[in-house]
Amino acid sequence: MKKAGLIVLLAQTALSFPALAGTSAADAPPSAKKPEAEVFSTGVAKGRDRLDSATSTSSLKAEDIQKFGPRPLGDVLRTMAGLRIESGIGEGNNNFTVRGLPLAAGGSKYMQIQEDGLPNLEFGDIFNIGSDVYLRNDFNIAQIETIRGGSASTFASDSPGGLINLISKTGDVEGGSVKLTGGLNFDTKRVDFDYGAHLSDKLQFHIGGFYRAGEGPRKIGFDGWRGGQVKFNITRKFDNGYIRFYTKLLDDRSPVYAPYFVRITGTNDNPTYSNFANFDIRRDSVLSPNLGPVITLDGNNQLASLPLDTGQHAVSKSLGLEAQFDVAGWTISNRMRYSMNSGDFSRAFSSSANTVAAFAAAQGGAGATASYASGPLAGQTISTTTPVNGNGLLALYYISYTRVPSLDNFTDDLRASRQWKLSGGELTVTSGLYLASQKINTQWLHTAMDIDVNGGGNTAMVNITSASGVPQTLNGYYAFARGNSQFRRIFDVQYDVLAPYGSVNYRFGKVAIGGSLRYDSGRVRGSLYGADLGGGRNGLISYDINGDGIISAAETRVAYLPLTQPAPVRYNYGYVSYSSGINYRVAEPFSVFARYSRGGRANADKILFTPVVSTVNGGVSNVSDKYDEVRQLEGGFKFRKNNVTLNATAFRVTAADHNVLNGSANRTDRSYSAYGLELEGGLRHGPFTLAWGATYTKAKITVDRLDPSLTGKEPRHQPTWTFTASPQVELGRVALGASIVTITGSYAQDSNLLRMPGFTTVGAFAQYKPVNRVTLSVNASNLFDTIGIFEVNQSSVPANGIGFARSIDGRTVSGSIRFDF
Template sequence: MKYLLATAAIAPLLMFSFANAEALSADAAAEAKPAAEKAVQSAGGKNHGEAVFSTGVAKGRDRLDSATSTSALRASEFETYGARSLGEVLRNIPGIRAEYAIGEGNANYSIRGLPLSGTGSKYVQLQEDGLPVLEFGDMYQLGTDMFMRSDLNLSQIETIRGGSASTFASNSPGGVINLISKTGDTEGGAVQGTYGLNYGEKRLDADYGGKISDTLRFHVGGFYRQGEGPRDVGYTAYKGGQIKANLTKTFSNGYVRVYGKYLNDRTPAYTFIPVRVTGTNADPTFTSPANFDIKTDSLLSPYVSNVIRLDQNNNLAQDDLRDGQHAVVKSVGLDAQFEVNGWTITEKFRFSDVGGGNLTIRPIAVAPAPLLAVGNGGVGATLSFATGPQAGQAITSPATLNGNGLLTTSLQLDTKIKSLNNVTNDIRASRVWDINGGSLTTTAGLYSASQDYATDLKFLTVLASVAGDGQSTLINTRTAAGVPFTQDGYSSYGLGNAFRRSYDMNYGVNAPYASVNYHIGKIAVGGSLRYDFGKVRGTLYGAELGGGRVGMASFDMNRDGVISTAETKVSVLPLGQPGHVDYDYNYLSYSTGVNYRVAEQLAVFARYSRGGRASADKILFTPAVNYNTGKLVDDESAYDTVKQAELGLKYRISGVTFNVTGFSAKTGERNTQIVSGADGSAQVLNIVRGYEAKGVELEAAVRRGPFSVTAGATYTDAKITSDAQRPVLVGNKPRHQADFIYSVTPQVELKNATVGFNVIGTTSSYAQDTNQLKLPGYKLVNAFVQVRPMENVQLMLNVNNVFNQLALSDSEQAAIPATGVVLGRTYLGRTASATLRYSF
């Protein structure tokens, strides 16, 4: 409550600013209005008042009559951010924590202090047009946003944080982020080309929609792009695009819409890189190694891209890391709504064929080259180039290699998607009853989904150099006696008995749900229930399952007739010893709230919710399952729960929006987490843990004449409340959780131009749960200019990270090591792009 009151104290200051803004001339406002309307219509948005919000609630309604925390971001708003990824867009929505340094896909998302102990979006569901893209947002190496793109098809993004997200969607107790497509409501379209001014990208976008007849309309759009991307990798890392289309038939009592999507796109995964660090854990200074810029470079390179492995049948195969995050999605769907005898019947269905894969290189240890030479060949070991322009040449001065003298032990991560296919259906019926002068809204529905999780996962261990401009190479070592320790840069064709896995799983989810809401006068009171029951069936292969399974063997990987040292360490699948998974689960979610409309412009609300999240793949290859019977050892392992309380205030008047919500959340979690041990080696932890978070969330916007400002901020006080494996962590702050995150976007919109900037920032956080090494806070400024020299033509210039600030997303190491080098991920340095759009 004290956080809510503290933030609410800002309101008078904002109101003072709003009042002064009224002094703007009426002429300036009138001059700006046509341009503003044109921009909104081009983006497919609506240019009137407060839109009805429909995501994660029983029935679309004015947000001031709903006891929920929601936001709607129109395409005309987020295009000004110059976002290179979906994560950069979502980072501007209040309450959402997005870690997107990895690039376009596989970013990490959370809401309101809910933990990010693993990867992906465990507690947050990402949707397109009201249905999940994947049922689970944190499947290993395969985050939901890898299979989504932001382009001209997008009308707006709706988000609900907490509240009824627990009961109107499965596996989303933290919230729902819904990308909503244009449907041809507005006649017309656009073609635009984007060019990276200081980085390699060329992109073409187009869309068009309108009426075919009085009762039939359509929309179609997509993009294609190609280029090296914003980091220097030495090859074309971005290549592909998508096309989406929909057709809507309207009737006197409703509509039917069919739609389709084809996505085939490759993007790089920017994993950890070596970062030099000096100072203390409490006050560190991070800098780039010599000849390697941590804001523009990557360990990706043409010379580390060749992957030699065994496939799922233990046959020799070859891949190329330059395929990167390859997303292939073919989906078709149906969206229908009808009014029948006072009932509103809504039906949503989608089938998605999801394939592709994820390939990249990830360092797990970094050290001076002489030190890693000893670790990969013993005292007196010598080094030579295994790949690249100097392949075969000896490295005579390891301490000065590439000017920084560093080597990494790295993993070539190779994840092949056999099937992430999913079928989803959500049908509901709602009716509004007139009872004693009030409106009683009743809703009942059934959600059904089938999600495949069939992948083949390989980790291969290599020795690699640290060089900028996409010049990193693989390195060979020989013992003092001249015996090869590595082969073609591989020290092992695996990672011991770990992470050589094959999954063939299916998750069936059924969830009946219901809600009631009674609205009379200024008061609305409601509640909702959801009962999830799931069936998990499948087969696993991997030495990690135990039971005497063999995980390493000798294999002639280069077919030269000789088994080298590295070839005695080849990961294989124990195909004759499968692990079985066959269990059911069920849990109840509920949410209840009250909303009081104090005045036409002001409402307050309170809500309490409990939601669940199925554990999915995060308990596979852990002791949670008996792989002989397929049953759970402990039924509680099947899902995690989130309990949340909210107290909020909403204020809206012409040109002004002010929302503030105090929140408290308790979370129980089972997950896996990758950290670095004291010796620099990667360690995988199985987490059984409890968390608590409380804080306050603020959203504000003001528009007066040509001037507008939008802002969002979240203060969070989070801590670990229990840990079955490491009780010493109890009381610590979860890793990467800053006390304060914020975004502010002021702009001036005139008849022929729009100018503004977007600031995103955060205070410091801890690299790991041990609360030793601090990641400094940062403030990134992104500027934009839009010029409209003539009707239907717009030129946009976007500069991200204008001041080229260094900002770290995370660090693998919990404390500064003796070498003074950690493995971290950084956000991009300054990037600039230009876009020319023609609307018609």
């Protein structure tokens, strides 16, 4: 109640000012000195004042991003109006969507995440590697722009829901900064830097990056954060344009957090989620120095020992070129980038948990016993009467280890645009050609461990022995596979995309009307290796893991790859996207708009290893299985006057989705619909600014072709309301601010039984400038230490009260000093 009261008081205080000034983070930075027309360029033919564009857009400036400290990109985007982000997974692999479009699985299926107008990954929901894995929030970012719906479907491929674009600094503003950050209640050490300058009146550059190390926001017992990135660009200007070269090197490790142990009691409609003794779902993890290594057969079926502390080890090396010139009345631009993406990605996730006696009996039969296999208590028997660690639980955990030899991506976007002055108006014509090549070469390796439920980075491995003395585990390993090895796979596939597109916009008087068209054609070629492809392929063997000449029970559960029996992938696809809108500038501060759009999203690796793709010839017989369609109808108004901004957009969305739930065998083939309202705005009064947003969404599964019982249900994880607010006050050398995000409750699963409670998180910052060019700051994330649950594995309250859920991280507080020069 105290937290809710503080938030309400903060909002009331913001609205009590009689004179309003400023614009929101959605339409102008809170630090803006006066309202002015802003030009938005992402996902549109030509940058225009937002009041003259029939689109729903938002932006966030660098100075406002950095006030809240070096947070993961997912946590930054959660504060932007209209976006729905499920974070808490770690630095990357968070879930992104918009306007009720489904999150049947992880990543960002319908929204493409770009860096300087091009994607690092063509598909944002590749198994185990989402788009944000290869992106970082640091001083290089000048601005983040988002477009929801609208022309995003025709000015980028595979982005029917919208675009998120991270725009880099280019040295236009000379100077730089160095910032040192340390955790005050958690272990992190980080340095950020950037510098930009003009080498001459025609030549400028920018360089920036970060390096960090530390345990991170959860207790894991080792440095989970290790690494950083450097970005550099140089721009040569000419009288009629510019050319820019840029490069990026990212080599960064960060832990991956999964659904962890939580007590679930009460009823499905009104459940209670609470911590077990000695395990806090906000700040603990199963990760520990006592676990591992990941012992398994590798992609060549050779015995391998892989480090458990890998987490998300993302490596990206990019080279890019951007050029724009005015030639014979045409503005011609080209963006091109080649990114060599690779890395290793490990995560531990739950299979089952129970009391010591019940868990041991499930694996070893009646009378089976448990003992520690690692850690300081190795060899000691675990009591079945005295609750071990205060909670008395043991668990079977799978370690998913994905090796990524290549997710290399090449993209090129060539565009030409021209304006003609016509009697009474202005005609703008744009044409373009997009080329992309996306490699997906990944290896899925797994192992399975028995562990205790122990927080503080102290989790240990456990052995199970039958009543007759037969070991059921080998040094804590239950299997060298994931269950029946169904997910031991190699993907080696390449996607080539060719997409011509064009648009026409006619502006006359107060009216602007336009339309755009795009045709995406794709060529998919490659091979798959896996035991679950059928055709006599078998994925479990016996293997003498420890080389003692004896095959133990655990050594009969070893997964291998049928490398001599690949399945081909060989098909083409094509789909048309279009968008048309009208904008009416009613008056200088006010406009209304309407738009209808159709876009598509190619079904990349989410249809591989399913019956959709033939294991004989690699073809896809049903055209509708190759891509998913999204249709959006939207309309609204925009108001900007003096120091007040208010935007409202109503929307109606339909979508198709072919997917696989959480890397399981549960694939989906569904249609969805959603409708709702997006609101955002801002104000300024003297030193005070407020940016806010609210989104109302009602969605349902209109058809489930594989499980008709789910037709008509509400999609899981879909809150009815999302609220954001960012109040700030600047008092000379002191600045204070908060970032508030509220989501209402939703269903844990599509069966619409178990509810996940809504929650509010608050971030806060305080800055003090003792002298010019020096800033001291304190930043807090999840200030009130809320248990905010994004995901629950169970579909109903479990009879034994043992569940698995993923929560937002607990309160973290950091301090920093920044030097500007």
